[in-house]
Amino acid sequence: MLTPLEIIKKKRAEAVSRIISKGYLSTKRVYVGMATCEIAAGSKEVMDVFTEAVSKGLTDVYLSQKGCAGRCNLEPTVEVVEEGKIPVKYGKVNKERALEIVDRHLKNGQVIKEWLI
Amino acid sequence: MPNTEYIITLCDGPSCIHKGSRTVKDALEEAIAKHNMQDKVKIHLSGCLGMCSKGPIVIVNPGYTIYGSVTEADAAEIIEQHLINGKYVTRLVVDEDHLYNRFFRIFGDNDFFGKQMRITLRNCGIIDPENIDDYLSLRGYEALAKVLTELTPKDVIDEVKTSGLRGRGGGGFPTGVKWDFTANAPGDERYVICNADEGDPGAFMDRSAIEGDPHTILEGMAIAGYAIGSTKGIVYIRAEYPLAIKRLEKAIEDASKNNLLGDNILGSEFSFDIEIRLGAGAFVCGEETALIHSIEGSRGMPRPRPPYPSVKGLFGKPTLINNVETWANIPVIILDGGKWFSSIGTETSKGTKVFAVAGMVKNTGLVEVPMGTTLRNIVYDIGGGIEGGGKFKAIQTGGPSGGCLPEEYLDTKVDYESLAAVGSIMGSGGMIVIDEHSCMVDVAKFFLEFTQDESCGKCTPCREGTKRMLEILTRITQGKGKPGDIEKLERLGTMAQRSSLCGLGQSAPNPVLSTIKNFRQEYEDHIFNKKCVAGVCGALLTYTIIEKCVGCGACKRVCPTNAISGTRKQLHTIDQDACIKCGQCYDTCKFEAITKA
Numbered sequence: 257m258l259t260p261l262e263i264i265k266k267k268r269a270e271a272v273s274r275i276i277s278k279g280y281l282s283t284k285r286v287y288v289g290m291a292t293c294e295i296a297a298g299s300k301e302v303m304d305v306f307t308e309a310v311s312k313g314l315t316d317v318y319l320s321q322k323g324c325a326g327r328c329n330l331e332p333t334v335e336v337v338e339e340g341k342i343p344v345k346y347g348k349v350n351k352e353r354a355l356e357i358v359d360r361h362l363k364n365g366q367v368i369k370e371w372l373i
Numbered sequence: 374m375p376n377t378e379y380i381i382t383l384c385d386g387p388s389c390i391h392k393g394s395r396t397v398k399d400a401l402e403e404a405i406a407k408h409n410m411q412d413k414v415k416i417h418l419s420g421c422l423g424m425c426s427k428g429p430i431v432i433v434n435p436g437y438t439i440y441g442s443v444t445e446a447d448a449a450e451i452i453e454q455h456l457i458n459g460k461y462v463t464r465l466v467v468d469e470d471h472l473y474n475r476f477f478r479i480f481g482d483n484d485f486f487g488k489q490m491r492i493t494l495r496n497c498g499i500i501d502p503e504n505i506d507d508y509l510s511l512r513g514y515e516a517l518a519k520v521l522t523e524l525t526p527k528d529v530i531d532e533v534k535t536s537g538l539r540g541r542g543g544g545g546f547p548t549g550v551k552w553d554f555t556a557n558a559p560g561d562e563r564y565v566i567c568n569a570d571e572g573d574p575g576a577f578m579d580r581s582a583i584e585g586d587p588h589t590i591l592e593g594m595a596i597a598g599y600a601i602g603s604t605k606g607i608v609y610i611r612a613e614y615p616l617a618i619k620r621l622e623k624a625i626e627d628a629s630k631n632n633l634l635g636d637n638i639l640g641s642e643f644s645f646d647i648e649i650r651l652g653a654g655a656f657v658c659g660e661e662t663a664l665i666h667s668i669e670g671s672r673g674m675p676r677p678r679p680p681y682p683s684v685k686g687l688f689g690k691p692t693l694i695n696n697v698e699t700w701a702n703i704p705v706i707i708l709d710g711g712k713w714f715s716s717i718g719t720e721t722s723k724g725t726k727v728f729a730v731a732g733m734v735k736n737t738g739l740v741e742v743p744m745g746t747t748l749r750n751i752v753y754d755i756g757g758g759i760e761g762g763g764k765f766k767a768i769q770t771g772g773p774s775g776g777c778l779p780e781e782y783l784d785t786k787v788d789y790e791s792l793a794a795v796g797s798i799m800g801s802g803g804m805i806v807i808d809e810h811s812c813m814v815d816v817a818k819f820f821l822e823f824t825q826d827e828s829c830g831k832c833t834p835c836r837e838g839t840k841r842m843l844e845i846l847t848r849i850t851q852g853k854g855k856p857g858d859i860e861k862l863e864r865l866g867t868m869a870q871r872s873s874l875c876g877l878g879q880s881a882p883n884p885v886l887s888t889i890k891n892f893r894q895e896y897e898d899h900i901f902n903k904k905c906v907a908g909v910c911g912a913l914l915t916y917t918i919i920e921k922c923v924g925c926g927a928c929k930r931v932c933p934t935n936a937i938s939g940t941r942k943q944l945h946t947i948d949q950d951a952c953i954k955c956g957q958c959y960d961t962c963k964f965e966a967i968t969k970a
């Protein structure tokens with residue numbers, strides 16, 4: 257019989273492969289803050305922009321929600337993480353900014369420096 | 374971040390500095406300059422990274438390569454090998470998978486985040502809280518599996534004792550000792566409760582912790598269940614936190630489906646369930662005995678202790694109550710070890726503490742730092758200093774019942790004892806920065822209004838004492854203060870502190886007593902000179918029109934009592950007897966021709 261530790265290690269491996277099958281290894285991972293504070297600051301709209309972009313064919317992107325990192329006055333925040341590059345953190349993202357992040361950063365690899373935290 | 378390709382994080386914690394991190398920094402800079410890489414590499418100094426035994430620590434990003442015991446000579450090698458040739462300096466790599474500080478991979482290069490140390494909030498902001506796979510992938514529930522596989526209940530309690538962890542709900546009671554008491558109290562059934570009432574206005578760390586990483590709390594509670602011999606856990610959370618509740622419910626459901634809660638967890642003999650109870654949001658219901666009454670269905674009022682809940686708690690059974698933040702530390706203590714945990718912090722206060730920093734500070738938000746960090750570090754290094762360029766006046770720590778500390782206390786370390794020694798409290802971790810534009814009498818009145826309103830009314834000193842104190846404060850801010858009022862406040866405050874039943878009444882006078890102690894002059898100005906230097910207490914202000922007036926008449930039109938007179942293009946005047954100090958003229962004037970003092 258397996259010990260609890262052995263079982264949890266198996267569960268972890270399964271969890272990792274499920275995450276990967278959802279596209280975790282895409283070139284870019286996008287995290288949108290979705291806690292009470294972020295949502296109050298308008299992050300649902302922002303999430304919608306990214307979800308729509310993905311459903312309309314934006315590929316090679318892994319989209320995930322996340323809790324609050326604690327940077328209240330710059331919310332909503334969005335991170336774009338790419339292996340081998342310094343993670344990009346955007347603050348005060350609204351619908352318009354999200355649309356531009358999709359166009360300029362996610363599609364064309366251009367970091368929008370003015371909005372960095 | 375112009376064309377930065379690499380960010381080198383250098384631990385600037387006390388232990389690493391002691392081991393020479395500052396000379397490593399110089400050597401790194403020299404090597405970077407030598408290879409003309411100043412534009413491409415940014416050096417970021419972080420707070421303690423929790424790897425003191427391996428210091429000085431250097432982390433190279435991207436890639437999150439951790440180098441330990443770095444010497445001056447190694448610095449050049451790291452630049453040349455890693456940054457230029459793209460090869461690891463294998464001999465120095467620290468290959469450890471810790472739970473803490475994971476968020477550094479994404480947030481480590483930023484001053485606000487990079488100077489923090491995250492144990493409690495380690496996963497907040499980096500995982501999807503509604504997906505158990507995310508939590509599992511970061512060694513989630515491994516601590517629970519470890520105690521079920523390798524540790525006896527007593528081992529677990531000993532590990533928590535070794536860690537030196539103290540309750541984060543305000544009281545600061547040693548957690549391991551509390552577990553021990555509950556485990557050894559006679560009784561056939563025991564309960565584990567998570568206190569997520571979070572009644573302090575302005576505090577939201579518990580909400581954030583649950584919303585960002587709900588499984589951590591469940592895992593901590595299940596570990597305690599095993600340690601004290603309980604099969605039933607309850608999270609008491611306020612109904613005003615719908616998203617936190619939703620995520621907790623989902624987490625409980627997912628954990629149950631994965632056999633991480635429920636019967637025979639992970640194939641072991643241990644069974645544990647967790648249910649959620651909603652509180653209606655009374656501040657006093659966060660007090661443990663009131664909380665228990667509330668779960669039992671009676672009115673949320675405190676009762677005298679002893680007996681403590683650990684002996685006689687929910688439905689008369691031994692009950693272990695800990696705060697959300699306390700719970701979130703448990704998996705880390707189990708996996709990284711109580712000994713490691715106790716290496717962070719001060720002599721008497723171990724680990725980190727989350728603060729909700731708000732008020733007149735540039736960067737507001739949640740800040741988690743090792744115990745022993747100074748208030749100055751929090752306000753200036755992490756908080757970025759005073760918003761709007763004003764002057765620092767005071768910092769209020771510990772929520773509505775904490776004390777207000779002036780500038781000379783900025784170097785106070787945050788830990789339970791140091792804050793108490795200067796007349797404030799750790800409380801649940803509220804921190805409000807106050808600048809020169811606030812009146813301290815008014816601030817004290819503001820906090821007392823809250824606690825007075827929330828008093829459950831059971832004991833006279835708290836119920837009546839805070840009411841009388843509030844009356845006196847109100848009268849002082851209205852310019853009707855009398856000689857002897859300060860002494861009366863002190864007497865009433867000390868009485869409520871000494872003779873109230875629960876922490877609410879015992880601590881409610883803190884804002885008043887601490888402002889009297891530290892800002893007595895302001896009270897005297899109000900009472901004797903009828904002056905409010907901060908210009909906040911309306912009734913004590915005089916509005917005057919000065920030479921700059923161009924006679925546009927805007928003020929005259931807005932004044933509700935027609936107290937302003939003057940002909941067009943001539944200097945206007947205010948009839949002080951008719952003025953009700955509403956300030957509308959002051960707000961309207963475009964020429965700064967009206968003063969208030």
Ligand SMILES: Cc1cc2nc3c(=O)[nH]c(=O)nc-3n(C[C@H](O)[C@H](O)[C@H](O)COP(=O)(O)O)c2cc1C
Binds near residue numbers: 541570573699
């Ligand atoms: C008026 C009052 C309000 C309190 N509110 C809370 C609260 O919101 N959350 C909390 O964890 N503890 C609160 N406490 C402290 C609890 O009584 C108790 O000490 C705590 O939950 C124990 O957990 P800990 O040892 O992990 O801190 C409050 C105490 C008082 C007197």
Ligand code: SF4
Binds near residue numbers: 828836873874878
């Ligand atoms: S001190 Fe205040 S809140 Fe606490 S039991 Fe007494 S009256 Fe109620």
